[in-house]
Amino acid sequence: MIRKPLSRDEVISAVERTGCDKVPVLFHKWWGEGLEERYGQKLEEMAAPFPDDIFTAWYEEPGAETSPNGNPHYRLGYRDDYADAERHSIGQAAVLLPDWSELDLFLADFPDPNEPGTFDAVKEYTEKYAGGRYKLGCWWRLFHERLWTIRGMENLMLDYYDAMDELKLIGRRILDFDKVIVDRFAALGFDGIFTSDDLGHQTGPMMSPAVFEELYYPLYEEFISYVHQKGMHVFLHSCGDNTLLMEYLISAGLDVFHPVQKGCMDMEETARRFGGRISFLAGMDVQNLLPNGTPEQVREEVRFLKRTFHTEKGGLLLAAGNGILGDTPIENIEAMLDEMCR
Numbered sequence: 001m002i003r004k005p006l007s008r009d010e011v012i013s014a015v016e017r018t019g020c021d022k023v024p025v026l027f028h029k030w031w032g033e034g035l036e037e038r039y040g041q042k043l044e045e046m047a048a049p050f051p052d053d054i055f056t057a058w059y060e061e062p063g064a065e066t067s068p069n070g071n072p073h074y075r076l077g078y079r080d081d082y083a084d085a086e087r088h089s090i091g092q093a094a095v096l097l098p099d100w101s102e103l104d105l106f107l108a109d110f111p112d113p114n115e116p117g118t119f120d121a122v123k124e125y126t127e128k129y130a131g132g133r134y135k136l137g138c139w140w141r142l143f144h145e146r147l148w149t150i151r152g153m154e155n156l157m158l159d160y161y162d163a164m165d166e167l168k169l170i171g172r173r174i175l176d177f178d179k180v181i182v183d184r185f186a187a188l189g190f191d192g193i194f195t196s197d198d199l200g201h202q203t204g205p206m207m208s209p210a211v212f213e214e215l216y217y218p219l220y221e222e223f224i225s226y227v228h229q230k231g232m233h234v235f236l237h238s239c240g241d242n243t244l245l246m247e248y249l250i251s252a253g254l255d256v257f258h259p260v261q262k263g264c265m266d267m268e269e270t271a272r273r274f275g276g277r278i279s280f281l282a283g284m285d286v287q288n289l290l291p292n293g294t295p296e297q298v299r300e301e302v303r304f305l306k307r308t309f310h311t312e313k314g315g316l317l318l319a320a321g322n323g324i325l326g327d328t329p330i331e332n333i334e335a336m337l338d339e340m341c342r
Helices: 008-016 035-039 041-047 100-108 120-129 144-151 153-162 164-187 209-229 243-252 267-274 295-309 330-340
Strands: 054-058 134-138 192-196 233-237 256-258 279-284 316-320
Touching: 008 134, 008 279, 008 316, 035 041, 041 330, 054 120, 100 164, 134 164, 144 153, 144 164, 153 164, 164 192, 164 209, 209 233, 209 243, 243 267, 267 279, 267 295, 279 295, 295 316, 295 330
Parallel strands: 054 134, 134 192, 192 233, 233 256, 256 279, 279 316
Antiparallel strands: none
């Protein structure tokens, strides 16, 4: 191994910016679509010498239109059949709540966060592999992403102006659900929570700052405060340009922001304006540089991230910006991992 994994205390120092000269790595081995199929065992052998400073565990989330387990109600949909539902987004997912007149039916059949069995794998995996590392409990989709899952993206964009009261009702139910999930991770001794909300598109947020302030800010503030009361940090993944929302996220108490997307957010300006008040899980550009650059260009980008975001107090962790795709040369991945772990 190129170096030992960092200790829990070292990671906490980096996150809290209390004096850390080391840079933890997390989600640096984020294998995206087609990558494992292309390289097979060679990929794992190449990545094996590089440490995993943070232990991550994912609980079994509720399904969308169908349940992932034997309980048909452990899903966000409330209808028995979504075969004829309107479809949206990349995966052509069903619009789960197509008509606001059925909101009461939707809320009455909301999944139970204490669903039996959904943390069994977390417990087993943690006992076997966590060791003394910093432990991060994970799930995808917080508030905005949950609402677009439920309503569909096009409907949600209109709802921001036509159905704010209804969105707030669902947002509160999501928050109550997630608080129980936080409790369950806390009971297992986890140190942080990682979740996602893709709030940005390429040139700005998906909603106006005014909409974020009215709908999402109170939810974020209460969620983050609740996690902090349990003695844990909050890590948020949000693609796109989040510049106009950063002050809200910082005010709400967010600890770590990922990925500061290359080509969307100005990294140097982001570090200048917000560094010292929030820590960054800075992500390597998986869209252009990693698949198309040279190994030396990849190394220089890692060095740039360290120069830009790291301070003598800490404040920087390193990751891939998103899943590393199958068109990426393995030499570039190795260069990224090697430079990140130096």
